[in-house]
Amino acid sequence: MAWIRSATNRSVLIRTGRERLRALLADVVGCGRLMPGVEELERIGDDLYHYRLAQVSNGAIAFTPDYVARFDTGEPDAIAWEPHGEHNFRSWGRFLIEDGPTPEETRLRIDTRSEAWVDVAPVVLVLIEPFAQKEMDEVTEGFLTAVKEVAETRILERT
Numbered sequence: 001m002a003w004i005r006s007a008t009n010r011s012v013l014i015r016t017g018r019e020r021l022r023a024l025l026a027d028v029v030g031c032g033r034l035m036p037g038v039e040e041l042e043r044i045g046d047d048l049y050h051y052r053l054a055q056v057s058n059g060a061i062a063f064t065p066d067y068v069a070r071f072d073t074g075e076p077d078a079i080a081w082e083p084h085g086e087h088n089f090r091s092w093g094r095f096l097i098e099d100g101p102t103p104e105e106t107r108l109r110i111d112t113r114s115e116a117w118v119d120v121a122p123v124v125l126v127l128i129e130p131f132a133q134k135e136m137d138e139v140t141e142g143f144l145t146a147v148k149e150v151a152e153t154r155i156l157e158r159t
Helices: 018-026 028-032 122-158
Strands: 002-014 038-045 048-053 066-072 078-083 089-099 106-118
Touching: 002 122, 018 028, 018 078, 018 089, 018 106, 018 122, 028 038, 028 048, 066 089, 106 122
Parallel strands: none
Antiparallel strands: 002 106, 038 048, 048 066, 066 078, 078 089, 089 106
């Protein structure tokens, strides 16, 4: 058994205001379901959320991430999360809400890292981690695209 590690930092420009974007992100369950691969997501306590993701398989491993994360929404322009308890997957990260180039735009940045506990020999990590990195990048980009679409659609619906 070994931990497979990956990390990513991506951003997207969204045609929305800071308050609307923050409200979307602060809805951990609603927003979290926009992330590709989320099969189950529920609040299980104060600031605690249980995730079960779709199985990830690359031929060498088959793995179903199942974990609990604690969210911190105390900062006005950031929402952070960290692992809680012992699980086969751990995720740390932050959403950062930044000014965009115009008053009608906001930049959403996501900085995250994760670790997956899988049944592989440590010697093969060098072969598996690039796959995990590619998967994480694709999921993050898909998530940002979905958040952008929802945030911008809600604005169009209200105007």
